Amino acid sequence: MALTPQDVARLADLARIELSDQELARLAPQMDEILESMTNLAQAIDDDVPPMSHAAPLVNVFRDDQVRPSFSSATVLAGAPAVEDGQFRVPRILDEEA
């Protein structure tokens, strides 16, 4: 099952990454190769190997429900590209529509 440039364009769209046709043509076979390697890996694993989603074999790592000091809003906002009224100022969210 080969990954097409259309598939990659859809993924890029979902991830909000703008890619040129040239880039799509170059990336599709590369991503296809990665997928194929994963398929090979899947074939090499026996049924008795449990699936794993985390490097550490841990469960239930919890903290107590205790309030700890937050950062000051001045510190929090220091790295923001734009600030107004103690808030993060972000560009217009929706493109103008008809």
Added chain:
Amino acid sequence: MSVYVNDDLMDYDEAMARFDVVIGLEVHVELNTASKMWCGCTTEFGGEPNSHTCPICLGLPGSLPVVNAKAIESAIRIGLSLGCEIAQWCRFARKNYFYPDMPRDYQVSQSDEPLCFDGEVTVEVDGEEHLIPVERVHMEEDAGKTTHIGGSGRIHGAGYSLVDYNRSGVPLMEIVTRPIYGTGTKGPEVARTYLAYLREMMRALGVSEARMERGNMRCDANVSLMPKGSTELGTRTETKNVNSLKSVEAALRYEIRRQAAVLAAGGRVRQETRMWNEGGFTTAGRSKEHAEDYRYFPEPDLVPVAPSREWVEELRATLPEPPAARRARLQAAWGFTELEMRDINGVEGALELIAETIEAGAPASAARKWWVSDLARRANEAGVALDEVGMSPGQVAALQALVDSGALTDKLARQVIDGVLAGEGEPADVVAARGLAVVSDDSALSAAVDVAIEANPGIAQKIRDGKVQAAGALIGAVMKAMAGQADAARVRELILEKLG
């Protein structure tokens, strides 16, 4: 920009005659933990914007979230209360989307491994039981608050937006039903009753304030119609921004009537998200012709949650009495009829307030009367919840104590309620300040009775002749003269003494 609404609506009864309704509800509940889901920032409301934040709830690279144990505990208790299975092992997942209320462009949620699943609850509407199948209860986090600047303050046409992340990372539960069939003509009421049930349950569990007007509890209501006799599900719409129990019912009714009109005219319902407007209608939002693709994947920063069966059973033992059982017990203890109980159930929050008033010493019937008739009407007029009407259960009990002692009549007590609601203090303060106490002082009453006898010689003569029932007219005259503050029983005694 003004909102232009020109939806055709079918008469509700006609829609009910022609279509079957299928409803689905997604309810979000903010938990009342002290700290956030993954960090120690406070969940307290208010505060300067962005003052309850840290690198974790701002999603800065390199920060490491750690699960709040209390949130898991609350989630399991909610799941158990809804009759759910509790997962042996489940993971968190990243739900990817792009909106600045989530700085890291994903929300940590749960995908196909919810913490709780396969529950059901039964709610009663007009004496009929309806089964609500609960598909899942999962954990996620709340987002920041965006304010749109420029244009009309809505996202459309805004010049830019401001973001406050104080709510970002507050633990959130999502409770999702399976499609609810067979509600007949009562679908919107069943939905409302289910939400009221959830709210009562959250408060009884002590896991959330569940105040819809504050956004502690939010509902997305899905609905679709099937022509009578059909078994094929229709296209559904999802209505958001439903912020009160009343709105859930109203929004569903509106959508049912709108969809029915579209289908009857031979059109097709667009699969879309609609926004409920408090003006009483829904407006089209995002089209959902393309199923959303959130590209869920396991959250690598968090390890799985695997609640031991011992822990689950320990938590099960902490569950409060189920709401239906509690109602039945209280009804018996208070000696209320079915009808009286239904009146109470019809007023949101009344049961709790009545219980507290009785606990504060008032007789059950009096507690019911003040809350369900007088104060419920006042709350309704003011457009606030009953528990925010401005009178506490303790004050209602104090008021009733004044009535029981003979110091107030019910009529005067209503004036005392006016004063308490106007912020004039405790019932006794209002009585003193407004001079509302019943006059049972004999000299004052006696003088008033004399005046009434003189003014109504005909009636007085009838009483002298033995027509005791005529005394009512004289009592009325005395009450009127004393602005309703006379002790009516004593007035009657005086009249009969003088004319007997």
